[in-house]
Amino acid sequence: MxxxxxxxxxxxxxxxxxxxxxxxxNGLQESDxxxxxxxxxxxxxxxxxxxxxxxxxxxxxxxxxxxGWMTVMVNASDLAAVGAxxxxxxxxxxxxxxxxxxxxVRLQEGIRDACSxxxxxxxxxxxxxxxxxxxxxxxxxxxxxxRPTTRIGCQPGDILVASGPLGLGNxxxxxxxxxxWRSLPSSVPFMxxxxxxxGRLLREFASCCMDTSDGAFATLDQLxxxxxxxFVLESKLEEFLHPVALDIxxxxxxxxxxxxxxxxxxFELLFTIPPERTxxxxxxxxxxxxxxxxxxxxxxxxxxxxxxxxxxxxxxTGRIRNLSLHTDGDIHDxxxxxxxxxxxxxxx
Amino acid sequence: MxxxxxxxxxxxxxxxxxxxxxxxxNGLQESDxxxxxxxxxxxxxxxxxxxxxxxxxxxxxxxxxxxGWMTVMVNASDLAAVGAxxxxxxxxxxxxxxxxxxxxVRLQEGIRDACSxxxxxxxxxxxxxxxxxxxxxxxxxxxxxxRPTTRIGCQPGDILVASGPLGLGNxxxxxxxxxxWRSLPSSVPFMxxxxxxxGRLLREFASCCMDTSDGAFATLDQLxxxxxxxFVLESKLEEFLHPVALDIxxxxxxxxxxxxxxxxxxFELLFTIPPERTxxxxxxxxxxxxxxxxxxxxxxxxxxxxxxxxxxxxxxTGRIRNLSLHTDGDIHDxxxxxxxxxxxxxxx
Numbered sequence: 001m002x003x004x005x006x007x008x009x010x011x012x013x014x015x016x017x018x019x020x021x022x023x024x025x026n027g028l029q030e031s032d033x034x035x036x037x038x039x040x041x042x043x044x045x046x047x048x049x050x051x052x053x054x055x056x057x058x059x060x061x062x063x064x065x066x067x068g069w070m071t072v073m074v075n076a077s078d079l080a081a082v083g084a085x086x087x088x089x090x091x092x093x094x095x096x097x098x099x100x101x102x103x104x105v106r107l108q109e110g111i112r113d114a115c116s117x118x119x120x121x122x123x124x125x126x127x128x129x130x131x132x133x134x135x136x137x138x139x140x141x142x143x144x145x146x147r148p149t150t151r152i153g154c155q156p157g158d159i160l161v162a163s164g165p166l167g168l169g170n171x172x173x174x175x176x177x178x179x180x181w182r183s184l185p186s187s188v189p190f191m192x193x194x195x196x197x198x199g200r201l202l203r204e205f206a207s208c209c210m211d212t213s214d215g216a217f218a219t220l221d222q223l224x225x226x227x228x229x230x231f232v233l234e235s236k237l238e239e240f241l242h243p244v245a246l247d248i249x250x251x252x253x254x255x256x257x258x259x260x261x262x263x264x265x266x267f268e269l270l271f272t273i274p275p276e277r278t279x280x281x282x283x284x285x286x287x288x289x290x291x292x293x294x295x296x297x298x299x300x301x302x303x304x305x306x307x308x309x310x311x312x313x314x315x316x317t318g319r320i321r322n323l324s325l326h327t328d329g330d331i332h333d334x335x336x337x338x339x340x341x342x343x344x345x346x347x348x
Numbered sequence: 349m350x351x352x353x354x355x356x357x358x359x360x361x362x363x364x365x366x367x368x369x370x371x372x373x374n375g376l377q378e379s380d381x382x383x384x385x386x387x388x389x390x391x392x393x394x395x396x397x398x399x400x401x402x403x404x405x406x407x408x409x410x411x412x413x414x415x416g417w418m419t420v421m422v423n424a425s426d427l428a429a430v431g432a433x434x435x436x437x438x439x440x441x442x443x444x445x446x447x448x449x450x451x452x453v454r455l456q457e458g459i460r461d462a463c464s465x466x467x468x469x470x471x472x473x474x475x476x477x478x479x480x481x482x483x484x485x486x487x488x489x490x491x492x493x494x495r496p497t498t499r500i501g502c503q504p505g506d507i508l509v510a511s512g513p514l515g516l517g518n519x520x521x522x523x524x525x526x527x528x529w530r531s532l533p534s535s536v537p538f539m540x541x542x543x544x545x546x547g548r549l550l551r552e553f554a555s556c557c558m559d560t561s562d563g564a565f566a567t568l569d570q571l572x573x574x575x576x577x578x579f580v581l582e583s584k585l586e587e588f589l590h591p592v593a594l595d596i597x598x599x600x601x602x603x604x605x606x607x608x609x610x611x612x613x614x615f616e617l618l619f620t621i622p623p624e625r626t627x628x629x630x631x632x633x634x635x636x637x638x639x640x641x642x643x644x645x646x647x648x649x650x651x652x653x654x655x656x657x658x659x660x661x662x663x664x665t666g667r668i669r670n671l672s673l674h675t676d677g678d679i680h681d682x683x684x685x686x687x688x689x690x691x692x693x694x695x696x
Contacts, residue, residue: 014441014452014475017460021436021469034472036435039490041389049438049486053476087384088369090397092440092484093362104362112365121369124382126484127362128401134478136440138397138486142387 001302002029002225006322030226031150032081032211033141044143046084050074050213051092051136060176060264064103066191067135068110073194075139076118077211077267080199082148084141086118091125092136099133107135118196149199153207154227154272160296161271163195166216167245167259169266174248174259178331183251188244192267198290202271205281209271214321216260219270220304221317233296233306240293242266254335257306261315261338263324272298316341349650350377350573354670378574379498380429380559381489392491394432398422398561399440399484408524408612412451414539415483416458421542423487424466425559425615428547430496432489434466439473440484447481455483466544497547501555502575502620508644509619511543514564515593515607517614522596522607526679531599536592540615546638550619553629557619562669564608567618568652569665581644581654588641590614602683605654609663609686611672620646664689 003009008029015028025035025044033048052071055061061070072089079086091111095104115122120139172190179186194211202209208227212219220231237256238246245259273281285292305312319341323334351357356377363376373383373392381396400419403409409418420437427434439459443452463470468487520538527534542559550557556575560567568579585604586594593607621629633640653660667689671682 011475014456014473015470017456018470019460019463019468021471023435024469024471034436034438036471036488038386038389038391040391040492041386043386043388045393045488047438047471047486047488049440049472050474051440051442051476051484053442053478057478087371088382090382090395090486092397092399094399094401094482108362108365112367115367120367121372122363122366123369123372123384123395124397125362126398127359128399130401130405130480130482132478132480134442134482136399136474136484138395138438140384140393140395144388 004318005221005225026150029222030152031148032078033084035082035143035148042146044146044148046079046082046141046143046148047138048075048078049136049138050078051134053134056133056135058177060173064106065110068107069114069191071135071137072111072114072118072120073192073267074213075137076114076120076194076196077213079139079141080194080196081209081211081269082143082150083199083203084143084148085200086120086196087140087142088121088123089115089137089139090123093125094128094130094132094134096131096133097129118194143203145203147203149203149206149209149271151208151210151223151226154223154229154298155207155274156229156298156300158207158272158274158298159278159294160231160233160298161273162240162293162295163198163269164293165242166212166240166266166268167256168192168242169264170215170259170262171242171245171248173262173264174252174331181252184248188248194267195269199269201284201288202269205273205277206271207274209269212265212268212270215263215265216270217304217315217317218263218321219265221321223270224302224304224317228302230299230301230303231296232299232312235293235295236307240295257308258335258338260306261320261341313342352666353569353573374498377570378500379496380426381432383430383491383496390494392494392496394427394430394489394491394496395486396423396426397484397486398426399482401482404481404483406525408521412454413458416455417462417539419483419485420459420462420466420468421540421615422561423485424462424468424542424544425561427487427489428542428544429557429559429617430491430498431547431551432491432496433548434468434544435488435490436469436471437463437485437487438471441473442476442478442480442482444479444481445477466542491551493551495551497551497554497557497619499556499558499571499574502571502577502646503555503622504577504646504648506555506620506622506646507626507642508579508581508646509621510588510641510643511546511617512641513590514560514588514614514616515604516540516590517612518563518607518610519590519593519596521610521612522600522679529600532596536596542615543617547617549632549636550617553621553625554619555622557617560613560616560618563611563613564618565652565663565665566611566669567613569669571618572650572652572665576650578647578649578651579644580647580660583641583643584655588643605656606683606686608654609668609689661690
């Protein structure tokens with residue numbers, strides 16, 4: 001079932017012949033960061049790597065400050081999802097020799113500020129020169145109690161929670177790539193801050209957790225396949241979508257759920273809490289000034305449903321995920337294809 | 349003095365504003381891998397990242413198996429230099445969508461075999477698609493006794509040792525990029541194996557260590573600047589140059605020392621041993637079947653000298669290192685410039 005998703009099966013195929021470590025706690029795809037037991041200690045090393053390649057090549061990220069910021073954040077967000085204490089980051093910068101001094105300065109400032117915002121130090125890196133800019137990084141964290149949060153473990157009845165409003169990542173992408181679209185603003189602010197501190201708190205409460213780096217539906221789809229459960233988003237969309245996501249889809253006369261469906265996420269966490277721990281979790285969150293959004297629940301039947309005009313709407317999230325590898329740059333065609341993935345509605 | 353080298357000053361400038369970690373043992377440039385104290389343990393985490401970008405773009409590496417192999421080895425070699433026990437690697441693959449199935453299979457086989465050869469597991473990774481192939485990785489190791497080897501610590505009088513014959517990397521590059529050169533073979537075998545096991549053994553003996561990933565002279569130059577010492581290569585070149593390096597330079601009627609000067613290394617280790625530990629080191633090495641090559645000694649006066657026809661030849665290694673960033677693709681011009689870096693000879 002995991003391998004119905006083209007990306008999953010591709011990763012599976014790449015990894016098939018490669019040696020695994022007996023120190024590794026997680027299986028392939030089972031957590032946002034890799035979890036490595038440290039011999040002779042009670043700690044687990046969390047390590048992850050992520051690059052900004054398509055985002056630059058497609059024009060999704062153009063501002064050097066944002067590129068630097070996101071190079072750190074995409075990795076910090078993986079540490080957040082497993083609840084690791086952040087340690088540091090290694091940078092892989094591939095710079096065009098023609099990059100201006102100002103461009104490089106802004107790039108480094110984005111990296112610096114994102115590191116400060118997430119408690120990551122820069123441990124080292126590697127700089128190369130090539131015709132096109134590419135940025136990558138690897139981030140390291142420690143889970144001192146050896147109890148990281150993984151993508152595995154939710155049960156029917158658990159509540160489904162978002163660390164913050166959803167949909168801003170896709171709203172940003174829609175504006176950035178669909179500039180010809182009439183009645184859209186010329187840009188929307190996008191500078192997500194990985195939920196590192198919230199993730200550490202979640203170690204005590206969450207039954208599973210994953211970040212929304214590839215969009216909320218992709219996250220739910222992956223959790224569904226890994227846990228063999230389903231997710232019903234019971235809250236109304238306007239209760240948990242980012243105001244900008246509602247504005248942008250409104251201005252474009254498109255359904256707001258599209259901002260959950262696209263492949264550019266908002267780097268929030270989606271997680272589940274067993275009912276008996278819900279009270280304590282909400283109380284702890286409120287004492288640190290965090291307002292997580294309860295958006296639905298875990299159900300037995302695999303699938304993802306959201307609520308629209310008092311109806312439960314089934315989404316073919318698998319089709320959505322495979323779509324984003326197929327449609328090639330034409331955003332109108334992509335949105336048209338997305339609209340076809342809502343297949344049936346059931347009255348509540 | 350470190351910043352007389354353009355690459356060093358560029359890295360210094362990139363890193364200047366970035367936050368450092370109080371857990372990090374090494375300063376900028378002071379070790380091949382970053383060394384991070386693990387709180388509550390007596391272990392040090394060694395972590396490094398390195399990419400294969402220019403090597404692919406310039407045509408230096410074409411064979412997908414070699415590209416996969418080197419993606420692992422460039423990182424494994426950094427772990428070797430600090431003496432870490434290998435744990436695993438994270439891969440960053442940027443693949444062209446048009447890459448053939450056979451190309452991908454060979455790439456993964458190169459990765460797999462290099463991991464097996466060095467004791468590294470594949471912990472995870474990130475795959476992107478873009479117009480040009482780029483490969484990167486981050487490798488993780490553990491130094492259990494918290495006594496990693498760094499680039500710092502050699503003293504005048506220490507012996508200078510190479511883990512194996514030198515010059516194959518540049519001989520390979522010369523053949524690969526200088527194909528129009530008359531009388532050269534069409535290719536030379538190049539498949540370096542990082543000295544991971546030897547590096548672990550060196551923790552007990554070496555006063556400093558660095559791999560030769562950028563060529564032997566670049567390594568000595570960096571060690572010279574970091575330690576404020578000099579190096580005299582007292583052995584004759586034919587005693588420690590790789591036979592292929594001697595053959596290729598012979599066929600091209602070029603001086604063999606050029607294979608120490610070029611920027612494409614052979615991924616050996618260059619290290620120093622205090623005189624009082626030399627006997628024990630050589631004995632230990634021989635019991636494991638390893639034959640390190642004593643090639644010279646550490647001297648007080650900063651500089652690098654090699655021996656040619658009974659003469660001590662001074663090499664301007666700083667000029668060599670800055671050269672490789674300046675000459676742009678023309679190998680004849682590059683070699684001409686290299687030949688000008690031998691400035692004076694002193695009879696022994």
